[in-house]
Amino acid sequence: MSAAATRRAPFPANWPARLAWAGLAAYTVYAASLFELTWTRFLVGIDNGARFFDRMFPPLMGKWDLLWRGMSESVEIALIATFLGVLIAMPVGLLAARNLMPAWVTWGARGLIAMCRSFHPMIVAILFVKAVGFGALAGIMALIVSSIGFIAKLFAEAIEEISLKQVEAVRATGASFANVLLMAVVPQVLARFIGFATYQLDSNLRNSTMVGIVGGGGIGATLFTAFQRFDYDFVLTILITIIALIMIGEVVSGWVRRTFQ
């Protein structure tokens, strides 16, 4: 302390930050105490988990047609939702780009995007199941909404980052607004758009395996039924298939992104 008083401290103590950390730690301990997160409770849980895992192995090698129907429906939901979602997100993203559109237009588009983003896809799926009934249609519509929310925002940001010099040069040739978009804006953002779209396909593949749990079609319904019937070996088969699907999706989207670099 005395040394610090005479010399200039190179790393002065940041008391607000220290207080914030201490407060966070204290709150975490308090929150944990609310839920009786004790070691005994954990051991009971682990024991239960061991029995659950035991019943999962070996995975069921059967019910292939059920698995196939569920998985293919999930893939179809993801593909259709991504395609339509991206298709709608492109104009919405353009309308939300503040460097190309008048302010009042961007407010509307940004409002729409914020609305699409406010709910988790599962909540949207529940709404659509109630609105249009059980099945893939509800799942597709739910994922379209979440795709618009996510992709349109990224599109808008990508457009806002383009070089306006290139746009200016094309405008100076007397090009129409459509031609300026096509030849000066699109070339600058296309590679990123494709990157975003493939990420969204990844994410929609994951989500399409979920929407079935609330009645939105796809493998989720099969998975949920298997849980409820305690067919844990079939559950494991489904989970492994989903992992395989996601990995394949990852590889394919990576390949697409490289192609359009």
Place this chain on the structure above:
Amino acid sequence: MTSVEVKAGAAGGSPDRSLRIQGLRKEYVRGTPVLRDVSIDFAGKGMTAIIGPSGTGKSTLIRCVNRLVEPTAGKILFQGQDLAALRGAALRAARRRIGMVFQEYNLVERLTAIENVLCGRLGYVSAWRAWLRRYPQEDIDGAFELLEAVGLADRAGQRADALSGGQRQRIGIARALMQRPDLLLADEPTSSLDPKTSVEIMELMVELAGKRDIPIVVNIHNVELAKRFAQRIVGMTGGSVVFDGRPDELRDEHLKAIYGGEAWL
């Protein structure tokens, strides 16, 4: 649309290519004009160089002509129209007749050289054809001819971001000429280039525009280049014209008036 093209073509470049700027004023911030009621007449041929210190309104002046910058007041008379008053389709039609070369080339980086040159036709082709790259054969031939003329015929398929600065500016010139313009504007076309390439670019512009009888208005920092290539020099300072004459009339005292000080002379 095609009628304009045909008319210009049939007349063999004879329509009046002079440009008259009257009382042009531009204020980016209200009350602080960057251009103070500038009036200049540009003849319909040859090169006019505008020199002056940075921030004196040269760029603004040039950009007001094709309305990349909105003038606050004044008239810009070109081929019977006041460019300052045009809007929408009429403005786009006027821009088609005015080519522009930029300091930083402003090529669309991810398009190829030939696509960039063909951008000069975007005022004429529909979005559909541009999207499918189905330009009229006449335009494609013209684009290859221009690439040949600027010495980059072998780079047609190369993306603009793979070209050097000098090569990019050549493409920039080809794009401007692809418009078959009646006026060529150049905004500091050599400021990002080395001295040798700068001279080559100026020579190329003078040669290609000269062949087509297109007048050039160029903003330029380099007084030597201005004197060497222009038939007329306009000196600006503080948003006003302080010198207007032939290169051989430009004396040190004029340069002092334009740039201020004399230690640099």
